[in-house]
Amino acid sequence: MNHPDRPSTPHGDDARPVPPVAFADMDLPAEVLRTLTERGVREPFPIQAATLPSALAGRDVLGRGRTGSGKTLAFGLPLLVRTAGRRAEPKQPLALILVPTRELAQQVSEALAPYADALGLRTATVVGGMSIGRQTAALRDGAEVVVATPGRLHDLIGRKACRLERVRITVLDEADQMCDMGFLPQVTEVLDQVHHDGQRMLFSATLDRDVDQLVSRHLHDPVVHSVDPSAGAVATMDHHVLVVHGPDRYAVTTEIAARDGRVLLFLDTKHGVDQLTRHLRAHGVHAAALHSGKSQPQRTRTLAQFKNGQVTALVATKVAARGLHVDDLDLVVNVDPPTDPKDYLHRAGRTARAGESGSVVTLVLSGQRRELHRLTAEAGIETTTTKVRSGEAELSRITGAKAPSGVPLDGGPAEARPKNTNAPFRGLGSSKSAPRGSGGKPSRKANEARKLAEARKAARVRRGA
Incomplete structure (x- = not known):
C-alpha cells in the first residue's frame, strides 16, 4: 500500500539508509540541531542513528531496543519535525505518543519539551492521577502533540474532550508493557481512531505475541531495527545473586540501602514497600516509597528527590520497572526476586543506561536459587552467586553496603543496628511463591490462629467421644 506522506521504498535491508554518525548529517531543522547542541547531545545513540532517517522520511518504524537506549529522541524528533508548521484545532491533536505509565509519560514530555518549544509546538500530557479538568482545558486550547497513558x-475520548481523526503520527512506546498491563484493547481502539493513512512507530524492549498482533494489524510495511535487545547483552552491567539466611535478610537489606550513593530496591507489594521504607528511615536511611497507591504528585515529588539526591534509597514495586530514568544509578536490588524473565530485564534496565556501568543484585534464600537460575537463563543473563551475611566485607565489596547511622529521620529514639539474630523483616521476600521453611518465624496472629484451630479440633474429638 502506498501512502501520500510516505515514500514507496522497497522493504528490506538494502532499502535502509546507512546510519549517519552525527545529527548534523540528518534532515533536521536548524532549530532542532541548535537545541541538541545546547543540551550537549552531539552524537546519536545506535537506535537513533538506525531509525531517524526512516522515521523522518515518513516510514512506519518498528524499533526494538532496551530501556535506556535512547528511544525517546528516536521517535520524538521525527514526530516533532514532521508536525511542525501545522496548527491543531481544539480537542484535535495532530500527533500522539502512547505510553504505559504516568512516570514515563512525564519523562517523555520533559525530554521533548525543549525541541517542541524550538519548533513552536504545543504539547499536553494526559495521565491518570492528575486533574482531568486541566487536561481537558489543555486539549480544548489546542495541542499539536499529546503524550498519554491509554x-x-x-476517558477523555469518552467525554468527547479529545478526537483522534486528525492524528497523522502515532507512537507506541514500551508497547510490550502496555500489552502486559491489559491495555491491548484500548491501544487497538486508539489505533483504529487515528488517521488511517498516518505514520505509526512502535518501540519496545521485547516483541511478543500481543505486540506482533499490533504490528501486523496497524503498521504498514515497517522498517525494522533491533538494537541492544536486552539487559543480558549489556557488557557494563554485572548481575549478582546473593544467597542470604532468612533471618539475616532484614539486616542485609538495611546495610545495602545505607550505602553511599543511590539504590533502587524492588519489592512485590505496596505493603512491603511502605513497611521497609518506614524501617529504613527509622535507621537513618534517606528512603522513600514509590507504588501505585501513591498520588501522582507524591510520585512525581519522590522521583524528583531521588534524582537530586535528597532520597538515596528508592523502595518501589514494579511500577518503577519502566519509565524511570535516573542518571548515574549504579545499583538495582531485587529484595523480592522477579517472577518472570521480562520482569527481571525491565528492573535491570534502570541501571547501566546510556553506556554507563551498573550492578543488579537479587537476594534469594537457598531454596529459591534453582528457580532464579532458571529465570535468569531464560532472560539470557549470566549471574555470579555469592553467599553473604550482614556486616561481612564481601557484601560491602559487591554492593557498597555499610552500617546505617541508626538516627531516625522522622523522630523517635535512635535504632540499634539490625543484627543477624533478628527475625526476617515481614514483607521482604514474602512473595506467594516463596518456599516453606524459609527461615521466618510465625507471626503472633498465626500462632493464635493455630492454637484456636487446635482447640476446636480437640473439642470436636471430645464431642465425638
Missing part, C-alpha cells in the same frame, strides 16, 4: 486518553 486509560486517561480513553
Whole structure:
C-alpha cells in the first residue's frame, strides 16, 4: 500500500539508509540541531542513528531496543519535525505518543519539551492521577502533540474532550508493557481512531505475541531495527545473586540501602514497600516509597528527590520497572526476586543506561536459587552467586553496603543496628511463591490462629467421644 506522506521504498535491508554518525548529517531543522547542541547531545545513540532517517522520511518504524537506549529522541524528533508548521484545532491533536505509565509519560514530555518549544509546538500530557479538568482545558486550547497513558486518553475520548481523526503520527512506546498491563484493547481502539493513512512507530524492549498482533494489524510495511535487545547483552552491567539466611535478610537489606550513593530496591507489594521504607528511615536511611497507591504528585515529588539526591534509597514495586530514568544509578536490588524473565530485564534496565556501568543484585534464600537460575537463563543473563551475611566485607565489596547511622529521620529514639539474630523483616521476600521453611518465624496472629484451630479440633474429638 502506498501512502501520500510516505515514500514507496522497497522493504528490506538494502532499502535502509546507512546510519549517519552525527545529527548534523540528518534532515533536521536548524532549530532542532541548535537545541541538541545546547543540551550537549552531539552524537546519536545506535537506535537513533538506525531509525531517524526512516522515521523522518515518513516510514512506519518498528524499533526494538532496551530501556535506556535512547528511544525517546528516536521517535520524538521525527514526530516533532514532521508536525511542525501545522496548527491543531481544539480537542484535535495532530500527533500522539502512547505510553504505559504516568512516570514515563512525564519523562517523555520533559525530554521533548525543549525541541517542541524550538519548533513552536504545543504539547499536553494526559495521565491518570492528575486533574482531568486541566487536561481537558489543555486539549480544548489546542495541542499539536499529546503524550498519554491509554486509560486517561480513553476517558477523555469518552467525554468527547479529545478526537483522534486528525492524528497523522502515532507512537507506541514500551508497547510490550502496555500489552502486559491489559491495555491491548484500548491501544487497538486508539489505533483504529487515528488517521488511517498516518505514520505509526512502535518501540519496545521485547516483541511478543500481543505486540506482533499490533504490528501486523496497524503498521504498514515497517522498517525494522533491533538494537541492544536486552539487559543480558549489556557488557557494563554485572548481575549478582546473593544467597542470604532468612533471618539475616532484614539486616542485609538495611546495610545495602545505607550505602553511599543511590539504590533502587524492588519489592512485590505496596505493603512491603511502605513497611521497609518506614524501617529504613527509622535507621537513618534517606528512603522513600514509590507504588501505585501513591498520588501522582507524591510520585512525581519522590522521583524528583531521588534524582537530586535528597532520597538515596528508592523502595518501589514494579511500577518503577519502566519509565524511570535516573542518571548515574549504579545499583538495582531485587529484595523480592522477579517472577518472570521480562520482569527481571525491565528492573535491570534502570541501571547501566546510556553506556554507563551498573550492578543488579537479587537476594534469594537457598531454596529459591534453582528457580532464579532458571529465570535468569531464560532472560539470557549470566549471574555470579555469592553467599553473604550482614556486616561481612564481601557484601560491602559487591554492593557498597555499610552500617546505617541508626538516627531516625522522622523522630523517635535512635535504632540499634539490625543484627543477624533478628527475625526476617515481614514483607521482604514474602512473595506467594516463596518456599516453606524459609527461615521466618510465625507471626503472633498465626500462632493464635493455630492454637484456636487446635482447640476446636480437640473439642470436636471430645464431642465425638
